[in-house]
Amino acid sequence: MDFSVINDIKDMSVAERFMRYVQIDTQSDPNSATFPSTAKQLNLSKMLVEELTALGAKDVELDENGYVYATIPSNTDKNVPAICFCSHVDTSPDCSGKDVKPIVHRNYQGQDIVLPDDKSVVIRYAEHKDLAEQIGNDIITASGTTLLGADDKAGVAEIMEAAKILLQNPHIKHGDIKILFTPDEEIGRGVDFVNLERVGAKFAYTMDGEKAGTIEDETFSADAATLTIHGVSVHPGFAKGKMQSAIKIAAKIIEALPKDRLTPESTSDKEGFIHPTNISGSVEKATINFIVRDHVTANLARHEAELESIAQKILAQYPGCSYTFETKEQYRNMKEVLDQYPEIMEIGLEAIRRAGMTPERRSIRGGTDGSRLSFMGLPCPNIFAGGHAFHGKMEWVSIQDMEKAVKTILHIAALWEERA
Structure with a gap:
């Protein structure tokens, strides 16, 4: 034809x-x-x-x-x-x-x-x-x-x-x-x-x-990551030296994320990123949801390892706290x-x-x-x-x-x- x-x-x-x-x-x-x-x-x-x-x-x-x-x-x-x-x-x-x-x-x-x-x-x-x-x-x-x-x-x-x-x-x-x-x-x-x-x-x-x-x-290849922080909740009137707020720890982790790389605001073309999409919680427990993106699938594990490392360094300042870190494949x-x-x-x-x-x-x-x-x-x-x-x-x-x-x-x- x-x-x-x-x-x-x-x-x-x-x-x-x-x-x-x-x-x-x-x-x-x-x-x-x-x-x-x-x-x-x-x-x-x-x-x-x-x-x-x-x-x-x-x-x-x-x-x-x-x-x-x-x-x-x-x-x-x-x-x-x-x-x-x-x-x-x-x-x-x-x-x-x-x-x-x-x-x-x-x-x-x-x-x-x-x-x-x-x-x-x-x-x-x-x-x-x-x-x-x-x-x-x-x-x-x-x-x-x-x-x-x-x-x-x-x-x-x-x-x-x-x-x-x-x-x-x-x-x-x-x-x-x-x-x-x-x-x-x-x-x-x-x-x-x-x-x-x-x-x-x-x-x-x-x-x-x-x-x-x-x-x-x-x-992109895409994962979701969920970081859950378990703090120490104490009555605020008697909290000196005891309370370890999961919300404040979550905020410090977000603040410690890279600012001039690995963010949606700082990347283009085939550069990947880590992006916090939601934060919720209380003094006792806080959760941060992330999306992790890269055109090279193998790089996702590197980005996730960096994210968990940042969380570990912050949490090391709070010996009474713990965390869980989970990732889930979204698409490739x-x-x-x-x-x-x-x-x-x-x-x-x-x-x-x-x-x-x-x-x-x-x-x-x-x-x-x-x-x-x-x-x-x-x-x-x-x-x-x-x-x-x-x-x-x-x-x-x-x-x-x-x-x-x-x-x-x-x-x-x-x-x-x-x-x-």
Whole structure:
């Protein structure tokens, strides 16, 4: 097939889909014990099931854990590996996703964008460098009181639009295309209960990246660490020489952490860090929760050893106290898996080229559903969805970049068939 056939597709409805989806509040909740963490995520998932069924997708299902599965059947005689496209329906707990009002700013010309419902929220051209590439494009923002939800409803809308195009254009040859929409990605639980046998794919791509043209095959490796300090509690009126406050000891440990390295504030690129995320407790007992990150998995143990050493040095000043230190694996750098299957990235990069962009291979200072999926047996890099300034009121996405993402999905599907 002449790949220009895909690039010539006009009149996409991806923007209309996206603006419908963002108006559904799907914020996840890290403090919830349920799965999904919020029932309102299912409102979007149910809509996606209805739309996929109406489009003619097969095996459409919303399971008991809130996962949406669907298949676009192969239309070729070739033996093509089944490929999955995946996005998450939830939005970040960091900023409200209720009553989102999407606004389209047509023919952007480099101006600062003042959001109407809170004019103190301004998307400034000088501060958002990628706006320089959007001159003449149509930009979607929220109204100033909520996030937009491009993370990751842009990805959801792009996969849905690509599904529609594939189902309506049988001349675009492809193998089985699997679709997976997950809940709770923003709180790190997105694939806790996914049924990979039900997905039925050999390889996958998450549509959850940022700038148009980017593809990511490397994430942090991540651990959680919990330091629990057991102090000595005495009535404060009679505490002289006796009390050893676990809260104050915890504060000293945090103060003793490195300040010009190994912190989120002081690192970039592939530098790792130790980051205290929560502290709670009393005189008798205090707990500090940390996240530990590095692109090199072996470095996690070094960072954790340094953290425990700092705690030991502080606690040595308090002979009546004790501590426990526990670490838990969260996810691992997906590059360790993806390097074993170079064709996944080769096809992703070529698809971006065919969609008219210069591909940019990036590393993520974070993780995605693809990190865990890769280690669960479904190798899965991350492709741009076009959103910017995630998790806040200044979030934005351009319609043209979402259309490029749709075409990238179509090219990936066609390339796997072409090379089979």
